[in-house]
Amino acid sequence: MEKMYQEIANTIMLFTGMVRKKLKGNVRAATVALLTGYVHFRDILNGLVRDRVYKADEFKWQMQFKFDMKNMLEVVARSATDTGSKRKLETKQVEVDCEVFGNVRSYGFEYLGNCQRLVVTPLTERCQRSLLVALQYHYGGAPEGPFGTGKTETTKDLSRLVAKLCFVLNSSANYEYAGVCRFFKGLASSGAWVCFDEFNRMGTQILSLISQVIISIQGAIKHQASHLQLDEAKIQLRGDCAIFITLNPGYAGRSELPMNLKTLFRPISMVVPDSVFITEILLYSSGFVGAQQLAKKIVSVQALANVIMNKAEIAHDFGLRSIKAIVGIAENLKLHAQNIADSDLTEVIDDYTLSEVPYKTD
Amino acid sequence: MGLQDAEAWVSEWPGQATFLSSQIWFTMRVEAIFAGSADRERALRYAGGGAAPEKEGSDEDEDDPSGQLPVTGSGAGEGDGDASEEERAYLEEVNRQIAKDEVNAPE
Numbered sequence: 323m324e325k326m327y328q329e330i331a332n333t334i335m336l337f338t339g340m341v342r343k344k345l346k347g348n349v350r351a352a353t354v355a356l357l358t359g360y361v362h363f364r365d366i367l368n369g370l371v372r373d374r375v376y377k378a379d380e381f382k383w384q385m386q387f388k389f390d391m392k393n394m395l396e397v398v399a400r401s402a403t404d405t406g407s408k409r410k411l412e413t414k415q416v417e418v419d420c421e422v423f424g425n426v427r428s429y430g431f432e433y434l435g436n437c438q439r440l441v442v443t444p445l446t447e448r449c450q451r452s453l454l455v456a457l458q459y460h461y462g463g464a465p466e467g468p469f470g471t472g473k474t475e476t477t478k479d480l481s482r483l484v485a486k487l488c489f490v491l492n493s494s495a496n497y498e499y500a501g502v503c504r505f506f507k508g509l510a511s512s513g514a515w516v517c518f519d520e521f522n523r524m525g526t527q528i529l530s531l532i533s534q535v536i537i538s539i540q541g542a543i544k545h546q547a548s549h550l551q552l553d554e555a556k557i558q559l560r561g562d563c564a565i566f567i568t569l570n571p572g573y574a575g576r577s578e579l580p581m582n583l584k585t586l587f588r589p590i591s592m593v594v595p596d597s598v599f600i601t602e603i604l605l606y607s608s609g610f611v612g613a614q615q616l617a618k619k620i621v622s623v624q625a626l627a628n629v630i631m632n633k634a635e636i637a638h639d640f641g642l643r644s645i646k647a648i649v650g651i652a653e654n655l656k657l658h659a660q661n662i663a664d665s666d667l668t669e670v671i672d673d674y675t676l677s678e679v680p681y682k683t684d
Numbered sequence: 685m686g687l688q689d690a691e692a693w694v695s696e697w698p699g700q701a702t703f704l705s706s707q708i709w710f711t712m713r714v715e716a717i718f719a720g721s722a723d724r725e726r727a728l729r730y731a732g733g734g735a736a737p738e739k740e741g742s743d744e745d746e747d748d749p750s751g752q753l754p755v756t757g758s759g760a761g762e763g764d765g766d767a768s769e770e771e772r773a774y775l776e777e778v779n780r781q782i783a784k785d786e787v788n789a790p791e
Contacts, residue, residue, distance in 0.1 A: 323714075323717055326713055326714075326717065337690065340690070340691060340694070346695070349694055349695045351699055352694050352698075352699030352703070353694050353703055354707060355699055355703050356694065356702060356703060359703060359706055359707065360706070363706075363710050366710075366714075367714075370714070376718065376721050377718055377721070377722065378715055378718040378719070378722075383714070383718070387707070388711040388715075389704065389707040389708045389710075389711050390708070390711060390712075391708050418704065418708065429704070434700055435699070435700065436698070436699035436700070437699075439703070475746050485700070485704075498762065630749065659744070
């Protein structure tokens with residue numbers, strides 16, 4: 323395992339070196355995603371060795387997301403024997419499973435492109451694990467917590483992990499039953515995932531009606547039905563569709579979920595994310611050398627600004643969203659001016675924050 | 685990276701494919717290490733050894749389950765051994781000091 327750890331550490335160094343060079347947009351995006359993944363592998367290995375895990379059935383390994391290509395030997399044999407134009411493999415021939423705690427979910431093979439990956443922290447990992455296990459028991463997932471904790475992002479990242487198409491809908495009090503029902507019909511027949519952001523923004527009446535639709539869909543999936551009767555229409559059902567909601571409990575203008583709706587979703591509490599760790603990985607994958615120190619500085623500045631601006635009653639989000647924006651600007655600057663020093667980040671913070679914050683001139 | 689150069693691998697394949705293959709590769713490698721460890725344990729048991737797997741594994745170089753990795757994460761790899769050794773050294777120093785004081789003490 324030590325050898326493997328070294329191999330992963332070397333690959334991380336390799337990717338870090340690649341990120342610092344000028345790369346094509348898609349190659350850079352793929353490298354950054356791989357770098358994020360490999361940093362997570364390194365952390366997993368560290369944990370396995372620290373906890374002296376040496377059996378595959380131990381809890382510390384079972385709790386990890388494991389990907390398995392079931393028919394690998396068959397696929398390799400076929401690709402070796404086929405020649406020329408026939409060599410191209412179809413995704414139907416390849417079967418990949420994602421497993422956590424013995425709950426298996428098929429890889430969706432939905433084309434999602436070269437998307438950015440979320441930095442894996444213990445919080446996001448716990449949430450994704452719970453969501454996947456909830457799906458296995460035919461429940462939906464309901465991450466709940468204050469804003470800026472990554473509820474929606476974590477759900478979206480899980481969909482990317484298992485390559486499923488995930489629609490994020492910003493729930494509104496103006497939603498009508500007919501529109502939502504049409505949406506659910508499409509969802510059930512296409513096998514996509516949906517995440518209703520701030521679900522409790524909808525009114526209690528429509529929530530009650532929606533709960534009936536969700537009960538029908540989840541019941542049909544549970545009984546492995548091939549068709550489903552929804553709103554006087556018989557539609558084809560794909561069992562891999564899933565419904566998630568995110569909630570901001572206790573906020574103004576939010577309604578309480580009906581009890582029959584609450585029981586359909588597995589609640590997951592989200593707390594304040596580890597901003598320093600996330601910023602460090604973001605900076606690291608943007609090619610900054612002293613990422614650890616810089617991350618601490620950025621997070622401290624943002625936290626201080628948050629306190630000061632709150633006192634001055636200026637509304638601005640100094641959370642991870644603004645940190646991500648700052649790192650994005652810094653990355654662009656670094657790409658276009660290769661000799662930029664790490665200390666120049668202070669200018670980026672100034673430029674971004676001052677342009678965002680409204681101030682009085684009197 | 686093994687068979688192919690990393691830069692060529694990333695630029696020649698779609699990002700989603702490289703990410704998925706890295707996930708599969710990681711799972712396979714770790715499970716192969718676990719399987720190797722289990723095989724060794726089984727072989728030792730059949731051979732009449734029957735010793736605890738932790739001790740057997742520590743003799744191996746690659747699949748050593750008890751091997752310590754270089755420390756990278758916060759608080760990772762903080763061994764108890766260092767702490768107890770320090771403690772022992774401190775106690776010895778205190779005992780030495782007490783003995784010296786006793787010798788030098790006036791009758």
